[in-house]
Amino acid sequence: MSDFSLTDPIVIQQIDYRTVLSKTEIDAIEHECALYEERAAAGIDAMQIVQRERRWISDECLYAIADLLQMPVVQLEGVATFYNHIYRQPVGEHIIHLCDSISCWLHDFPLIGAHLKQQLGIEFGQTSADGKVTLLTNVCLGCCDKAPALMHNGDLVENLTIESIDQLLADIGVKTAKSGGKA
Numbered sequence: 001m002s003d004f005s006l007t008d009p010i011v012i013q014q015i016d017y018r019t020v021l022s023k024t025e026i027d028a029i030e031h032e033c034a035l036y037e038e039r040a041a042a043g044i045d046a047m048q049i050v051q052r053e054r055r056w057i058s059d060e061c062l063y064a065i066a067d068l069l070q071m072p073v074v075q076l077e078g079v080a081t082f083y084n085h086i087y088r089q090p091v092g093e094h095i096i097h098l099c100d101s102i103s104c105w106l107h108d109f110p111l112i113g114a115h116l117k118q119q120l121g122i123e124f125g126q127t128s129a130d131g132k133v134t135l136l137t138n139v140c141l142g143c144c145d146k147a148p149a150l151m152h153n154g155d156l157v158e159n160l161t162i163e164s165i166d167q168l169l170a171d172i173g174v175k176t177a178k179s180g181g182k183a
């Protein structure tokens with residue numbers, strides 16, 4: 001599994017969430033906190049709220065969210081690392097999670113994965129040079145009977161073929177080798 005967690009050590013020591021998060025973000029996170037007995041339980045929700053606004057969770061945002069939730073930043077970072085749809089590095093406009101679990105693996109994951117990497121000119125865990133597409137792997141997406149499958153910006157795409165991959169890339173504006181070379 002490749003995720004977009006952070007590999008470098010965090011250097012920020014302390015941050016006041018009010019200097020980083022917007023009022024809209026703070027209000028939305030407080031709303032989520034009210035649904036739980038412990039503020040820390042709203043960690044994933046809080047990061048999703050901030051990620052919706054900013055597309056990824058910077059160190060600064062991570063510290064701000066931990067401050068708002070009154071929880072250790074290391075604990076929040078652990079949650080972010082475990083949940084591979086929280087991005088701790090900048091991501092492209094289009095995020096593709098290709099399932100690499102057993103059913104998809106047996107149904108042409110190596111072929112589909114190699115084709116995606118070749119068309120995008122990147123490896124798993126990278127973003128295309130134009131910043132348009134981030135390519136990641138993912139554990140089972142829950143549609144094994146329609147393997148191979150991927151998730152594109154939250155939407156499932158099932159029964160993948162080379163042709164359907166090329167169509168997806170064309171739809172999001174990536175020129176494939178077939179259509180005249182990568183954008």
Ligand code: FES
Pocket residue numbers: 099100101102103104105139140141142143144147148149
């Ligand atoms: S193994 Fe890929 S969707 Fe389940």
